Amino acid sequence: MSTTHSNASDVASMVETYTATRKASEEFAAPLAIEDYMLQAMDDVSPTKWHLAHVSWFFETFLLKPYLGGYKPIEERYEYLFNSYYNTVGPQYHRPSRGLISRPTVAEVYAYRKHVDDNMLALFEQASPSLAAEIAPLVRLGVNHEQQHQELMVTDLKYNLAINPFKPAYHDREIPRGVATPPLGWVEHPGGIVQTGWEGDSFAFDHESPRHDTLLHPHRIASRLVTNGEYLAFIADGGYERYELWLSQGWAKLNGEGWKAPLYWEQIDGAWWHYTLSGMQKVDEHAPVVHVSYFEADAFAGWAGKRLPSEDEWEHHAEKLAIEGNFADDRLFHPVPLDTGSGLPAGELSQMYGDVWEWTGSAFLPYHGFTPLEGGPGEYNGKFMMSQMVLRGRIRSHTPESHALNLPQLLLPA
Secondary structure (H helix, E strand, O other): OHHHHHHHHHHHHHHHHHHHHHHHHHHHHOOOOHHHHHOOOOOOOOOHHHHHHHHHHHHHHHHHHHHOOOOOOOOOOHHHHOOOOOOOOOOOOOHHHHHHOOOOOHHHHHHHHHHHHHHHHHHHHHOOHHHHHHHHHHHHHHHHHHHHHHHHHHHHHHHHHHOOOOOOOOOOOOOOOOOOOOOOOEEEEOOEEEEEOOOOOOOOOHHHOOOEEEEEOOEEEEOOOOEHHHHHHHHHOOOOOOHHHOOHHHHHHHHHHOOOOOOOEEEEOOEEEEEEOOEEEEOOOOOEOEOOOHHHHHHHHHHOOOEOOOHHHHHHHHOOOOOOOOOHHHOOOOOOOOOOOOOOOOOOOOOOOOOOOEEEEEEOOOOOOOOOOOOHHHHOOHHHOOOOEEEEOOOEEOOOOOOOOEOOOOEEEO
16 A cells, blocks of 8 residues: 555656656747747757757657557657767767758647657556656656756757847846955865765766765865956956966967857947847846856966866865755846845855856766666766866756856865
């Protein structure tokens, strides 16, 4: 009796989470005109239509086909068209050409989503206790995968809209502006052996574990994020003209692509403005700076006489904090200035969750003892552990198709 009740509760929870996540994706796409769904302004972004289809492909491929008896795909060719990088499943359509896929239409993609949703609900309804336990980890992975793509949808759409000379707004949300910047404080750590990495029953991606010992050297970490005003001082001091501040590859990118300021920034009548999803806005000196590459973050840190935190240093400080902040649920899709009226004690760590992804000085490599998942899901992270630097924020972040960037808390050795 209790086993049956537990299974019913687990299935009900899966249905609720799955349904809410799928609904959120369509809410994120709701402000778009039909023409917006097809935009792919550069190789590293994907059209919104493709994102909506790919996350459905994920549930179809890893749950419906292996677990729902008699399941029939709405279109067999979608297995190829909406496969991102899973060689276990089969070949994939050329990623830089996703914007050329005019068919299936947007309406057909939404029909595909409904087909997958209807069959996922049928799978949940038919699941025995043993099957529910078996599919639960894959459902949780699929839900978190779709949430990653929700972020990518908004990130990619921002780039796609920003190249339009009209600078159209995605929505009409008003971005709060700051009135003052709290003083920059420093939180000290004496160093020593600490544990980092995930353990427990809550969801985590495979590369976030196992829990392991890590040696931290004595250091101090900044109490808040770097602001636009502080970054403007870097620009004014010739930050984009001084080769000695830059890594060699970064200096080559700067000169090759003509970098003068963060992505989306431009000078209008002598003042700095930037594109946001609320349209063009004057740069708020009190807000966190965003959309800088790792090279820019590293150059700024060196200019300031500091360095970027390591992944382990960042995680050790962050795991002690409450997970609260300006998240996607707020539907603002832009960082906000630190609330000077929040009563936050001077020097206490803030804004490590929400608002921005934060660059670290660590390469994306496996934790000691890392083991990828079996089968197709095993391709989720492990094969990307090279030639990339780690961003931290809500998770130990690595999104192979992500490119929107920011500046972090800085570290100063003790």
